[in-house]
Amino acid sequence: MAGERLIHLLRTIWMVFLMQVLSVRGSKLWEVPTAPLVPHTNLSTRLFWEPQCQAQLRHLQNEGRITATIPPKLEGHWVSSRCEVRPGPEFLTRSYTLYQSPTRLFRALQHYYSDSECQVPTYSLVIRGKLRLRQASWITRGATEAEHHLHKVGMVIHSQKAIHHLATRLPSSCLGLKAEGHLVLHRFYELFNAKAEKDCLGALGFSMMELELLRVETHHHPHGRPAQELFLGDVHTEWNERVHYRPSGYQEPLQNAMHHIHPCPVCGLVYRASEQHPPILPPSPSIPLNLNGNWVSQRCESRPAVLFLTRLFVFNEEQHTWEGTYHHYSDPTCRQPSFTLSASGNYVKVGQSIKVRGATELVFKVTHAKVIVFDRALLRELNSTQNGRCGQAGGWEAGIEQDITWTNGCDALGIRLPHKEYELFKMEVDRKGHPLLFNGERPTDGSSPERPAKRPTSFQTPMVQCSTSVRVEPHHSPYSDHSKGPKKSSANALHSSVILLSLLNAWIIHLF
Ligand SMILES: *[C@@H]1O[C@H](CO)[C@@H](O)[C@H](O)[C@H]1NC(C)=O
Numbered sequence: 001m002a003g004e005r006l007i008h009l010l011r012t013i014w015m016v017f018l019m020q021v022l023s024v025r026g027s028k029l030w031e032v033p034t035a036p037l038v039p040h041t042n043l044s045t046r047l048f049w050e051p052q053c054q055a056q057l058r059h060l061q062n063e064g065r066i067t068a069t070i071p072p073k074l075e076g077h078w079v080s081s082r083c084e085v086r087p088g089p090e091f092l093t094r095s096y097t098l099y100q101s102p103t104r105l106f107r108a109l110q111h112y113y114s115d116s117e118c119q120v121p122t123y124s125l126v127i128r129g130k131l132r133l134r135q136a137s138w139i140t141r142g143a144t145e146a147e148h149h150l151h152k153v154g155m156v157i158h159s160q161k162a163i164h165h166l167a168t169r170l171p172s173s174c175l176g177l178k179a180e181g182h183l184v185l186h187r188f189y190e191l192f193n194a195k196a197e198k199d200c201l202g203a204l205g206f207s208m209m210e211l212e213l214l215r216v217e218t219h220h221h222p223h224g225r226p227a228q229e230l231f232l233g234d235v236h237t238e239w240n241e242r243v244h245y246r247p248s249g250y251q252e253p254l255q256n257a258m259h260h261i262h263p264c265p266v267c268g269l270v271y272r273a274s275e276q277h278p279p280i281l282p283p284s285p286s287i288p289l290n291l292n293g294n295w296v297s298q299r300c301e302s303r304p305a306v307l308f309l310t311r312l313f314v315f316n317e318e319q320h321t322w323e324g325t326y327h328h329y330s331d332p333t334c335r336q337p338s339f340t341l342s343a344s345g346n347y348v349k350v351g352q353s354i355k356v357r358g359a360t361e362l363v364f365k366v367t368h369a370k371v372i373v374f375d376r377a378l379l380r381e382l383n384s385t386q387n388g389r390c391g392q393a394g395g396w397e398a399g400i401e402q403d404i405t406w407t408n409g410c411d412a413l414g415i416r417l418p419h420k421e422y423e424l425f426k427m428e429v430d431r432k433g434h435p436l437l438f439n440g441e442r443p444t445d446g447s448s449p450e451r452p453a454k455r456p457t458s459f460q461t462p463m464v465q466c467s468t469s470v471r472v473e474p475h476h477s478p479y480s481d482h483s484k485g486p487k488k489s490s491a492n493a494l495h496s497s498v499i500l501l502s503l504l505n506a507w508i509i510h511l512f
């Protein structure tokens, strides 16, 4: 939520860093620059007050659990593990087959639906083309950049309603229809053919730019076989931008059909489906939105541009208060911290979303914010801002938290307080019955959804509930206490541990 416009500042810092490295080292195709040196913070020491959430975050950092090679091994069949929501909203499932190099041909199936549970298919696209891997991405660390060429794209329509809808969007000349011709259910229509120079894709807002940024992760489990996930580039939240947008973040990963997470009933359905028989997903048990408790990231998350982060949210439904802690990192495994933002405030539930069934519209107000910086370039930047514009000028030190509430936010970070955001949330249960919380995808251009018209229509990667306890004293402690325990704030203990760590950090910085 709040404060993610930091992206732009961070991107600037990163680019300056890249230019320095580039001028010194020159570029090799598969070589990735190392991040500015930042000490490893022991996240778990700072999260000791919340054992389950701590365990979850530590799990994320567990070294060696996730491996990713550059260039990635892409061969295989990759499928969606749930009904995916794209900005718009668009609901779809994907089933992509990537063939062995050197040809690197691909065949991608996209099934679109009219409902948010992927139960009413509208049409399917069959996309054929070729992929060329270019180089390790210097913008999105851990990713590989690629170039794609479409050969053919075809479409099969599954519902009468979709026929009406598509007939108004697709020029009939495109589909080879006669003047009085109608679209017909279940017939295969060619929308694009590179050789015949035929292109009807513009009207659909269709793009495969997602193939231009790739990452394959192998998740090793102590028991059982490793699972493989294919991350493809993100889709721009603005409809007009999506056809040209070169991704710098990811969508929800696709699962390898042979080595996927277990259990994954949707994986099998999507794998077995075809353009004539699109997968119809089972109804997901809908659960009413109850935000009470603590929620934490399930993976090291990526954001368009250069940021990697983990999120920790605490909500109190009775008092309508929330707190979010965003740990930002410079590497795709979330081990090198760059800065931490803690924001808090209140929220109201507005009502059910009309656009995305099962989702709830909310309005969030950010009233308080604190920042801890580890990145040295960012430190210098903040430390030299005019007093009163971003915490205490000259008071910024690595690992030391500064309150930026009294300066109404921080100009340099693009945070203005108080700040309002229009949000979209939904809850689902995961394969094991644990509640999952989805919040709205951020506008790709780095702006903030500060108007109702900018309310998201798609979601970020879900967070999992790590504790159901509700905070006792809002706004005093940036973190939660166990409601059933004694009413003792952990803020002091936390504060001293942060200072201890930062002393350690400062020392390490001098060493380098
Ligand atoms: C982090 O701190 C915890 C608790 O003090 C400790 O058990 C763990 O070994 C530490 N991890 C690292 C990487 O220093």
Ligand SMILES: *[C@@H]1O[C@H](CO)[C@@H](O)[C@H](O)[C@H]1NC(C)=O
Residues within 6 Å of the ligand: 379, 380, 383, 393, 394, 395, 396, 397, 398
């Ligand atoms: C921040 O500025 C103060 C005052 O100019 C200086 O003493 C301090 O060393 C600076 N800190 C960093 C991390 O640059």
